[in-house]
Amino acid sequence: MVLYVKNMVCNRCIKSVIGILAELGIGHEQVLLGEVPLQEPPDAEQLEQLRQRLHEEGFELIDDKKTRLIEQIKKLVLRRLAQDPDDIQDNLSDYLSKQLHHEYSYLSHLFSSVEGMTIEQYFIAQKIERAKELLVYGELSLSQIALQLGYSSVQHLSNQFKKVTGLTPTHFKTIGAARRRPLDEVNGTSK
Template sequence: MATVKIKIKNMVCDRCKRVVAEELQQLGYTVVQVELGEAELSTEKEVIDLEQVREVLKNNGFELLDDRKTQLIEKVKLAIIDLVHTVGEQEIQVNTSAYIAAKIGMEYNYLSTLFSSSEGITIEKYVILQRIERAKELLVYDELSLKEIAYQLGYSSVAHLSNQFKKVTGLTPSYFKQVKDERRKTLDKVQDKK
């Protein structure tokens, strides 16, 4: 049996992992493991039909990653999503560039240049957009105060969160919480509006 790892774009949650595993199993592959952005397959076939895999993934909103640079950009995005969702659980403030460099195992300057040239926005802007989407999620849940949300997302103050929130959405967090008319985006769709 051959074991092959494939890289997949837009896998950002446990539901994504489940869908990918189910779809690959339906194609006749034994799924050894599925992680965010990656699946490991075991197969008795001579080769994996990448075009068939690509088509099935595409039909479910995913993309098969072929080249190294695209894979690196996806790793950066997944590291940022992980950071945004776990920063409140950590006791210390995290330096974003150091975190990403350590998580990916490469120099931040290279990753930053690659990300900007490919995505059209900086890593810093992408982090802000992800943090604002997480803030929207927490505001909709209505379980935490604005101060608790600011702390959980690693903001230095409520004012800092409020300023960034308004800059990105055009609404204050308090107003957003009242009207909730600004639809949240899936994590893989977060991009600069410009």
């Protein structure tokens, strides 16, 4: 049995969910972003306790099929963002369609209607947050960041960065980490 958990978007989230499962004595396999494969189905009381504990930590069990699909889209977007751009063969829409076995138009309409933004806008928001993180670390040049994030040029990254944040990457770097948000808050949800 696999449970789906909303707002589970980072490694700290996974650790938190694993801690809750251990606390409640619920056996699980390897917990992934948004997915909790259980060794055996919990009884009704355990499930309610799990639902309550997850809620206390800012997570939510997903029962609805469409909501699960949206969470899978988000997870795949984050996975795509973590890939080396040189290893990417499909564009984002083809990648999502192949992974989720749905037409992209259906996925796009569903995502937009629930999240209030397109999948592409979500992807760009995630890329810009990653760019902010890399700028704050200061270990890579702007051209290295553009390359790592799959931008065709520094200018493309800079234009998109300014459109999303209102700042140039250079100006952002000078004001530092104060403008960064955790990835789980980028889409309007907060844990």
